[in-house]
Amino acid sequence: MTTGKSIMLRGLRKAWGETVSLKGIDLTIPEGKFTTILGPSGCGKSTTLRIIAGLEEVSAGTVEIGGEDVTSRPASGRDIAMVFQSYALFPHLSVAENIIFGLRVRRMGRAERDAKLTAAADMLGLSYLLDRKPSQLSGGQQQRVALGRAIVAEKSIFLMDEPLSNLDAKLRAEMREEIRDLQKRLGVTMVYVTHDQVEAVTMADQIVLMNQGEIEQIGSPRQIYSRPETLFTAKFIGTPPMGTCSARALGIARDDITVGIRPEALVLDQNGPIRARVGHVEYLGADAMVECRVGDETLPCRISGRTELTLGATIRLSVARDDLHAFDSASGQRLDTLPPEFAALSAAQTTAPLGSHASSTER
Amino acid sequence: METARRQWIYAWLMLSPAMALLILFTHYPAVQTIVNSFYSTPRGRRKAVWIGLDNYQTLILDDVFWKVLMNNFWYAVWTIPLSILLSLAMALWVNDKIRGRGFLRMAYFTPTVLPLIAVANIWLFFYTPGFGLIDQIRGLFGLAEQNWMGSPDTALYSMIAVAIWKEAGFFMIFYLAALQTIPPSLREAADIEGASRWYYFRRVLFPLLMPTTLFVSINAVINSFRLVDHIFVMTEGGPNNASSLLLFYIYEVAFDYWDTAYAATLTVVMIAILILLAIGQFFLFDRKVHYK
Numbered sequence: 001m002t003t004g005k006s007i008m009l010r011g012l013r014k015a016w017g018e019t020v021s022l023k024g025i026d027l028t029i030p031e032g033k034f035t036t037i038l039g040p041s042g043c044g045k046s047t048t049l050r051i052i053a054g055l056e057e058v059s060a061g062t063v064e065i066g067g068e069d070v071t072s073r074p075a076s077g078r079d080i081a082m083v084f085q086s087y088a089l090f091p092h093l094s095v096a097e098n099i100i101f102g103l104r105v106r107r108m109g110r111a112e113r114d115a116k117l118t119a120a121a122d123m124l125g126l127s128y129l130l131d132r133k134p135s136q137l138s139g140g141q142q143q144r145v146a147l148g149r150a151i152v153a154e155k156s157i158f159l160m161d162e163p164l165s166n167l168d169a170k171l172r173a174e175m176r177e178e179i180r181d182l183q184k185r186l187g188v189t190m191v192y193v194t195h196d197q198v199e200a201v202t203m204a205d206q207i208v209l210m211n212q213g214e215i216e217q218i219g220s221p222r223q224i225y226s227r228p229e230t231l232f233t234a235k236f237i238g239t240p241p242m243g244t245c246s247a248r249a250l251g252i253a254r255d256d257i258t259v260g261i262r263p264e265a266l267v268l269d270q271n272g273p274i275r276a277r278v279g280h281v282e283y284l285g286a287d288a289m290v291e292c293r294v295g296d297e298t299l300p301c302r303i304s305g306r307t308e309l310t311l312g313a314t315i316r317l318s319v320a321r322d323d324l325h326a327f328d329s330a331s332g333q334r335l336d337t338l339p340p341e342f343a344a345l346s347a348a349q350t351t352a353p354l355g356s357h358a359s360s361t362e363r
Numbered sequence: 364m365e366t367a368r369r370q371w372i373y374a375w376l377m378l379s380p381a382m383a384l385l386i387l388f389t390h391y392p393a394v395q396t397i398v399n400s401f402y403s404t405p406r407g408r409r410k411a412v413w414i415g416l417d418n419y420q421t422l423i424l425d426d427v428f429w430k431v432l433m434n435n436f437w438y439a440v441w442t443i444p445l446s447i448l449l450s451l452a453m454a455l456w457v458n459d460k461i462r463g464r465g466f467l468r469m470a471y472f473t474p475t476v477l478p479l480i481a482v483a484n485i486w487l488f489f490y491t492p493g494f495g496l497i498d499q500i501r502g503l504f505g506l507a508e509q510n511w512m513g514s515p516d517t518a519l520y521s522m523i524a525v526a527i528w529k530e531a532g533f534f535m536i537f538y539l540a541a542l543q544t545i546p547p548s549l550r551e552a553a554d555i556e557g558a559s560r561w562y563y564f565r566r567v568l569f570p571l572l573m574p575t576t577l578f579v580s581i582n583a584v585i586n587s588f589r590l591v592d593h594i595f596v597m598t599e600g601g602p603n604n605a606s607s608l609l610l611f612y613i614y615e616v617a618f619d620y621w622d623t624a625y626a627a628t629l630t631v632v633m634i635a636i637l638i639l640l641a642i643g644q645f646f647l648f649d650r651k652v653h654y655k
């Protein structure tokens with residue numbers, strides 16, 4: 001069967017006249033792994049993917065696939081299969097003809113072609129739909145046909161551009177698993193573009209987070225979640241996203257630092273060092289989201305749904321040292337080590353009142 | 364119940380002005396034409412009398428009729444496929460991302476905007492023996508003068524060229540509109556599979572353009588009987604009916620010779636041919652056309 005190939009992008013730039021959509025991308029996509037390219041709308045995800053596919057020319061930089069420089073090679077010579085957001089099915093051809101379109105182009109023998117079609121159709125549960133036209137299929141079925149076309153091509157790399165965005169929530173969850181399984185079974189290299197962080201986190205071995213034509217961070221879902229390198233990453237990943245406030249709001253006399261705390265990391269603690277007032281409470285059943293007012297800023301906090309808080313009440317909160325993230329306010333970059341002033345915040349036993357320079361009660 | 368009936372009445376009242384006009388100026392004359400073809404032409408105080416199929420007998424024995432019918436056949440055989448092919452080629456070309464395609468589109472469309480009479484005048488300049496553009500170019504290569512419109516061998520083909528030139532730009536617009544509705548991702552999907560330009564055209568683009576081709580070809584068939592304006596300006600059917608077409612002949616019979624009954628007979632024949640062709644096309648195409 002096929003085995004994946006690695007992809008390497010070096011110094012990739014892309015501009016359309018005045019609009020610069022990629023400002024220098026350096027990226028290694030390991031073979032046989034599931035990599036998602038994640039980012040907000042317009043950040044250049046599709047452009048990156050289309051450049052890998054050979055559907056778009058680079059302005060500068062190189063694309064390597066399996067160690068070979070393919071920058072000027074046409075799409076058909078790059079050992080890739082692609083699934084489009086709109087599926088790109090040929091409306092006048094039956095499901096079967098759509099799937100074997102590429103095999104016909106390559107003049108594959110009939111017996112071999114039929115065998116591949118049957119195998120792919122079985123794998124995707126499309127066997128009973130082979131004679132239909134795409135317009136007679138549901139969105140999920142069309143999606144499967146597009147997958148089928150990619151499978152029979154037996155390429156080393158699968159490229160997918162938001163393949164699930166036209167499906168409803170339930171189907172999306174199903175297909176997510178199916179695509180993930182498929183990638184594992186075939187052992188191909190998957191590059192999957194999405195703007196949905198849930199998709200990225202649940203499916204990927206590696207996440208590439210992009211922002212405004214640049215890469216913000218590359219890492220496993222766990223790494224990106226637990227150790228965001230920039231303020232942008234911190235706020236982009238997680239539902240709901242990480243809460244941030246200035247250091248001063250937490251009583252630390254540093255103006256150049258922004259603090260980030262995930263809602264679930266902030267815990268109610270009678271002796272906690274952070275004093276806050278209860279703002280809006282959103283009850284979600286198992287848990288509730290509380291807007292905690294610290295100074296004139298707010299931090300979201302997730303508490304058990306059983307705990308009842310009254311609006312305007314004063315509460316105390318604490319946070320474990322590992323759950324504290326500090327960023328340089330100007331550059332948005334993570335601070336590798338917490339400045340000493342932060343010790344007070346994570347010392348759970350402290351009784352120091354908020355607002356004073358709490359360093360007096362260090363352990 | 365009441366309101367339903369009232370709505371019916373409204374509907375009919377709304378439709379009736381248009382319907383009256385349609386019946387008065389389209390259906391009634393059509394029926395009248397068929398009726399007239401069974402009568403003699405009224406002349407002076409002699410009224411039209413029932414003569415049965417006499418007019419049709421005349422028609423079968425009329426050499427000029429057979430001549431213009433053959434002319435019309437060749438006219439159709441050349442103009443229909445050529446204007447369609449040319450329009451498709453032009454549409455494919457100006458649909459590509461080429462520089463100056465806006466200008467090209469306009470340039471191709473211009474002949475369509477011009478009245479056929481004006482087009483005829485332009486082509487008169489091309490065809491004029493000696494001074495005309497074509498002869499001047501031929502002169503550069505030392506070729507002899509040629510009387511394109513005056514020679515029986517070339518008169519009809521001169522008219523055919525004008526009609527194709529006029530029609531292709533019009534049909535191009537329909538193809539262009541259809542091409543713009545085809546998502547570019549289809550081309551990209553085919554590219555990734557390694558399909559050549561020609562393969563993509565043959566297996567994807569052309570089948571998807573079939574509804575347009577059907578529409579355009581029906582129009583082309585009708586036009587091959589209808590577009591005769593340039594003949595009035597350029598050759599008047601001559602020499603010796605070499606460039607005369609059925610509709611032009613009908614006009615001559617009706618308004619030069621004032622043989623209205625015979626003109627009616629010719630008209631009936633022409634309409635019958637058109638209906639047969641249109642029905643044939645629908646049946647021929649219907650199985651092959653993919654409608655979205």
Ligand SMILES: Nc1ncnc2c1ncn2[C@@H]1O[C@H](COP(=O)(O)OP(=O)(O)OP(=O)(O)O)[C@@H](O)[C@H]1O
Pocket residue numbers: 016019020021039040041042043044045046047048195
């Ligand atoms: N053909 C084009 N011509 C000019 N600008 C373009 C073109 N294609 C994309 N761009 C620009 O490049 C930038 C990146 O576009 P891209 O399609 O890669 O974004 P994306 O991350 O895929 O966004 P989305 O999530 O909305 O699909 C955008 O600002 C877009 O306006």
Ligand SMILES: [Mg+2]
Pocket residue numbers: 045046047161
């Ligand atoms: Mg996109």
